[in-house]
Amino acid sequence: MAEIGENILWFLVLIGVMIMIHELGHFLAARYFGVRVEIFSFGFGPRLFGFRRGDTDYRFSAILIGGYVKMAGELAIENAERPGISYSKPSEEPAESLVDDPHALLAKPRWQRLIISAAGPCMNIVLAIGILTGMYMVNYPKVSDADMQAIIGHVTAGSPAAKAGLQDGDRIVRMGKVRNPTWDDVNEKEMVGAYRPMNLTIDRNGKQFSTTVTPILSERLGVGYAGWDERGEIELAAVEAGYPAEKAGLKKGDLILTVNGQPMHSPTKFQEITKNSGGKPIEITYRRKGETNQIWVTPIYGKPDSGPARYMIGVAPIQKLHFINTKLSFPAALGESLSQNSKGALLMVEVIKGMIERRLSPKNLSSPIGIAEMSGAAAREGATEFLSLMAMISLQLAIFNLLPIPILDGGTILMLAIEMVMQRDVSLNVKEAVFKVGFVFIMMLLAFVIYNDLSKLATG
Numbered sequence: 019m020a021e022i023g024e025n026i027l028w029f030l031v032l033i034g035v036m037i038m039i040h041e042l043g044h045f046l047a048a049r050y051f052g053v054r055v056e057i058f059s060f061g062f063g064p065r066l067f068g069f070r071r072g073d074t075d076y077r078f079s080a081i082l083i084g085g086y087v088k089m090a091g092e093l094a095i096e097n098a099e100r101p102g103i104s105y106s107k108p109s110e111e112p113a114e115s116l117v118d119d120p121h122a123l124l125a126k127p128r129w130q131r132l133i134i135s136a137a138g139p140c141m142n143i144v145l146a147i148g149i150l151t152g153m154y155m156v157n158y159p160k161v162s163d164a165d166m167q168a169i170i171g172h173v174t175a176g177s178p179a180a181k182a183g184l185q186d187g188d189r190i191v192r193m194g195k196v197r198n199p200t201w202d203d204v205n206e207k208e209m210v211g212a213y214r215p216m217n218l219t220i221d222r223n224g225k226q227f228s229t230t231v232t233p234i235l236s237e238r239l240g241v242g243y244a245g246w247d248e249r250g251e252i253e254l255a256a257v258e259a260g261y262p263a264e265k266a267g268l269k270k271g272d273l274i275l276t277v278n279g280q281p282m283h284s285p286t287k288f289q290e291i292t293k294n295s296g297g298k299p300i301e302i303t304y305r306r307k308g309e310t311n312q313i314w315v316t317p318i319y320g321k322p323d324s325g326p327a328r329y330m331i332g333v334a335p336i337q338k339l340h341f342i343n344t345k346l347s348f349p350a351a352l353g354e355s356l357s358q359n360s361k362g363a364l365l366m367v368e369v370i371k372g373m374i375e376r377r378l379s380p381k382n383l384s385s386p387i388g389i390a391e392m393s394g395a396a397a398r399e400g401a402t403e404f405l406s407l408m409a410m411i412s413l414q415l416a417i418f419n420l421l422p423i424p425i426l427d428g429g430t431i432l433m434l435a436i437e438m439v440m441q442r443d444v445s446l447n448v449k450e451a452v453f454k455v456g457f458v459f460i461m462m463l464l465a466f467v468i469y470n471d472l473s474k475l476a477t478g
Contacts, residue, residue: 025394028404029386030082032393034060036142036412037085040419043141044087047134054121057088089134091122128434135430142416146362147355149409153402154351159341166200168193169249171337172284177245182231184220184246186283191226192219201248206361208233210368212242212377240381241369247284253338261332266315268304274335275310276303285335292317293328300331359413366417385467424456 037060048055054073059065061079068077119125123134168190173179193199193207194217207216212235219228233242252274257264274282277291278301291300299314317329346354372378384392389411396403420428433452437443 021394024397025390028393028397029390031397032389032404032408032411033386034082035408036145036415039141039145039412040138040415041085041087043137043139044089044134047137048087048089048123051126051130051134052121053123053126053134054090054119055087056090057086059088060085062086089123090119091124128438132431132434132438135427135434136420139416139419139427142412142419143359146359146409146413146416147352149405149412150355150358151348151351153405154346154354155348156345157402158344158346158351158354160344162340162342166202168199168201168204170246171249172247172287172290174245174286174290177243178231178233179244179246182218182229184229184231185222186287187222187249189221190218191221193217204248206365208244209241210365210372210378212372214242214377216244235377235379237379238381240379240383242378247286248337249283250337250339252282252285252288252335254333255336256334258332261330262315262318263331263333266302266313266331267311268302268313268315268331268333269306271306273305273338274302275305277301285337288335292331295329297329359409362410362413363417366414370417370421380463380466381470383463383467383470385464385471387468387471391471423459424452425460426456429456 041058041060045055045058056073057075057077059068059075059077059079061082062085063080065075066078066080068075070076123131126134170179170184170186170188170190172186173184190204191198193204196203199207211233213232216231216233217228218231219226231244233244235241236243254263254268254270254272254274257268257270257272274288276282277288280287280291282288295317297317297319299316301312301314303310303312305311315331317331319327319329321327322330369378369382373380392407393404396407419426420431422428422432424433429452433444433449
């Protein structure tokens with residue numbers, strides 16, 4: 019229960035910053051063009067407390083998931099919504115009275131209204147860029163060249179990678195037109211590449227050959243799956259109390275060298291050996307503080323926090339990356355931040371494209387429940403992980419909000435663009451109908467991702 023409370027707290031911190039930045043974008047743009055802002059609210063529903071300054075009521079409202087800016091000439095929808103997304107529809111007041119009010123939104127030229135709508139998502143992009151820039155100026159952890167090489171640590175039997183003839187220790191030296199790709203390149207291509215062939219050139223013991231791997235769709239994750247792991251040192255990220263691993267003396271941070279005499283370079287291989295042990299003791303060689311030790315651990319059969327019941331010893335193996343820590347100057351940090359955010363934006367666009375083409379599943383989307391879980395986990399890892407998560411979600415929120423879906427900022431931008439081309443307003447009845455369709459779509463999507471996250475928690 020304490021962990022759930024932490025998750026909720028850090029989720030509110032995460033979305034609170036993003037909401038305020040998002041709505042601040044709308045607010046500043048509106049004020050710049052002389053639009054009267056009547057309400058700046060964090061949350062929805064009944065007003066809890068706040069203060070008034072000038073024409074604006076700055077308030078906290080009862081439902082803290084979301085926020086909105088109400089401008090003169092708008093009727094805000096003050097109910098539950100996705101974080102940072104402003105839902106508003108045209109006021110039902112006569113259009114003539116709004117045009118006569120020089121400070122009403124509808125009295126402003128369409129290009130100004132378009133900028134006001136785009137300002138919120140743009141501020142989320144600025145937040146993502148600013149967070150990473152600041153982080154890189156304080157500490158820039160560059161992954162070592164050895165860990166960036168696309169060397170395969172393990173190939174799962176029966177997977178697309180196995181069917182393509184790949185083996186442990188193979189190195190990917192070319193992927194399509196990309197020479198010497200990193201594992202980041204490979205993982206991104208795999209994730210968005212369900213049912214799309216990946217043409218690879220492989221180096222095996224100094225000899226090169228070509229092959230094709232076609233990732234399948236992971237039913238659980240909703241993204242592409244090829245069935246390979248990168249090669250690296252295996253470290254225990256956690257050792258659960260009361261389980262065989264702890265009783266045998268293993269501790270968090272131990273480096274796993276071999277299991278049953280087999281060199282360990284993949285967390286998946288480690289878990290496969292444990293799962294297939296049949297309950298028989300397994301021999302583990304590990305290193306701790308420079309000393310090498312051997313122990314025997316007897317797996318037990320049970321259901322872990324995620325996944326079906328299996329034999330396990332109660333550890334969380336991960337690949338240990340080696341970082342070279344340095345600081346970047348402001349220009350270098352900004353350039354690296356722009357590069358990372360550009361990659362993240364392109365990746366999300368590819369994911370959205372894959373879902374539209376039905377190659378990827380909406381299961382890869384997270385609801386507030388999933389984001390809360392990630393927020394709590396990141397916060398427990400430290401400020402760097404939490405800020406990195408905030409930057410990533412802020413960027414994703416901006417891109418999602420710019421989609422041409424009615425009720426989102428992107429839908430408003432599209433409607434204004436259409437009116438600019440037509441040089442006349444779309445009828446209020448049409449806008450109302452579009453608004454209702456958009457609202458239903460967003461509520462259905464929100465219900466789906468919440469159900470999906472609850473299913474993951476229930477079944478792993």
